Amino acid sequence: MGQLNSCCKPAIKDCDSVYKYHHCTPTQSSTSKVENHSHPIVDGKKERRRKEDAFKKKRRFWKWAFSHRRGGKKYLKTTSGQGSEENQDTEAAETPSDSPSARSSDDHISLQHVILTVENHVRQDLCTSNPKVLPTGQPEADDNCLHLTVPEWSDNVLPTPIHSAFDWSTDVLPAPVCSASDWIINSQHYKIGNLLGEGGFGAVYEGSRLEDGVKVAVKFVTKTENVVYISIPGHPQPLPVEVALLILANEGPRVSEIIELLDWQDRPDDYVMVLERPSPCKDLFGVTERHGGFIDEELAQVVMRQATHAALTCCQRGVLHGDIKLENLLFNEDTFEVKLIDFGCGDLLVNSPYNLFIGTDLYCPPEYTMEGQYHGEPATVWSLGVLLFALVCGDYPSDTDLDVINANLWSKSGLSKECCHLIGCLLQYNPEQRIQLDKILLHDWLKVLKLYLL
Structure with a gap:
């Protein structure tokens, strides 16, 4: 890696940041420090990562400025030279006073000043260091940087709340409000x-x-x-x-x-x-959660027989459901009936391969990940295998589980050999080696259905 002997922009920025952090101004000797600054020539990826890290630091400072109003006032003192009006604000903030009114104004310093100062500082750095990345998403619009309002900037900087998988309201389009009429x-x-x-x-x-x-x-x-x-x-x-x-x-x-x-x-x-609307009923995800994450083998046998029959009927009638999973199977705990719902990710069943998978990632067939395409019935068989594994194991199969299954070495304490064998038949990496959809109900584990009683 070579060294840059001439004046280096990242070096200037680094030295500038050091002086600002220590609340002092650069001395005349700083020019020589900048000119002799050792700065490796980096490729585009490293430069982009450096700018992303700098942007993250600015976001952290934004949060700090909101939570520490005293800290915001201190920051005002370090941002001199940005305009005559801002200098007047900083001088007023630095003027000591022991009068009660002065202490009161210090205690209640306007948060708007803090927001505007931080906004101007961060906005200026963004426009000079990386003009292609702006808070509003506008490409190379330096003039726009000067016209951003505080609400626009704060909306883009404040971190987005992390929602759980069950917080549906964060990802839905507005649904009609229906009253009891x-x-x-x-x-x-x-x-x-x-x-x-x-x-x-x-x-x-x-x-x-x-x-x-x-x-x-x-x-x-x-x-x-x-x-x-x-x-x-x-x-x-x-x-x-x-x-x-x-x-x-x-x-x-x-x-x-x-x-x-x-x-x-x-x-x-x-x-x-x-x-x-069958009543009472609950989706299988809720049923397994209520039973500790999984259900016993006999009940899983009842569920799998009906889920397989539903999937087979769909394919026989030219329908690819595309999203068979715990959440899309309703279960009546009084009658043990299962119903397949939600065909929104489905398609007409064809013999040619599909090039797009819009179902749930946890049930995605491996051939789509490796080759970018899959066939309808083998993909349905795979989803039934993930479903059975989740029902009796309380979790989804990991890569290690799948490797052991494909080596024909997988077993689990408490499960019958027939159940483990069917899981191995359903979860084969090679779609041609998976059991055929119309053969699943003929497997030994499902051939004789036991009457399940609570």
Whole structure:
């Protein structure tokens, strides 16, 4: 690595920062220090990391300025030379006084001064050191830096709260506010009740059909510019993909393991689906959590038989669900019935490979990660394997678990050999070596279904 003998901009900035930190001004000898500063020639990646680290430090100082108002006043003294008005403020802040009024003004120093000073300091550094990274996201707009308001800057600097996986309200589009009143959907009257759940693009409310009192779930899905419509036989106009797939999955003899679509309506800003609402019921994620994270093998056998039947029926009717997981399986603890819900990540089943996976990452087939494509039925088999593993082990399979499974060496205390064998058949890295979807129900573990009693 070579040395820069001429005046180096990062060196000037480093020396400047040192003098500012110690509340003094550079001496004449500082010029020679800067000119002889040893500064290695760095590549673009290291320079970008250095600028990102500097930006993070500024964010930390911003938080400090808000939490320590006294510290903010001290910082005002070190930012002289930024303008005549700012110099006057700093001189006033530095003027000592023992009078009660002076102490009162010190104790209640305007936070607005602190915000403006910090904003100007950080904004100036951003514009000089990295003009391509601005708080507003504007590329190389130096003039914009001078016109940022305090609220705009603070909104971009203050850290975003970290939300848990269950804080749905942070990632959802505005859902319609439904009161306990009558709604008319395709000439049918429904009474809308409490909110049942909220997802990425809509909300589900409990309801009842006024004509016969049947309990229903009413799902409002907000339309986005990426909403997909597809055409299916028997419907002249294209339908939202979730509606179309539910219609196809419910065609033919009734399959109780798939949620039934009772009615739906397309509207300018959203579409509404009226679904059956089994009661009482809870998704399998909540059931496993209530049982300590996992369920016993016999109950898992009951669940897997129904989940596999639902997945197989969907594929036989030309539907790829695309997101079979604990949260998308409703479980009735009184009748032990399972229902597959939420076809929003699905697609029509085709023989050609898919190049896009929009389901849950934990259930993503490995061939998509390695090759960027996957086939529908083998990917469904993989998701059923992750589901079974989570049900009986209380966790998702790690890379180590998958390596041992593919070496045919995996077993778990408390599980039968048949159950461990089925997990090994479902979670094979090579999709061609996985058990076929229509063969799962013929496996020894599921061939004889025991009657599960509490």
